[in-house]
Amino acid sequence: MPRKANCWEFTKCGREPGGVNAEEFGVCLTSIHTQFNGINGGKNGGRVCWAISGTLCNGNIQGSMEEKQRYCMACSFYKKLLEEVKVEVSVCSL
Secondary structure, eight states: OOOOOOHHHHHTOOOSTTOTTHHHHOOOGGGTOGGGTTGGGOSTTTTOGGGSTTOEETTEEOOSHHHHHHHHTTOHHHHHHHHHHHHHHHHHHO
16 A cells, blocks of 8 residues: 655645754644554654644644634645545445
8 A cells, every 4th residue: 555645745845854844934743743643544643634733834823723624624635635535435345
């Protein structure tokens, strides 16, 4: 099975540890939240980014979960992940 992209890889934000924007903007919380490692096939919080408050998306700090959910529902990475999960669920149902 091919490795699944994490949000920072998909968006190319460069805020993962050692990323091109990590020093200037800081390391994104999704890339270091080890408690989420492996969920949805991602590294740390890389495939559950919508569940981690305080992330920086498209230059905007996402605060509370309520604020974040509105933004994440329109995110192309979130939509891609939902499609991947639908495919996995339908394959498992066969």
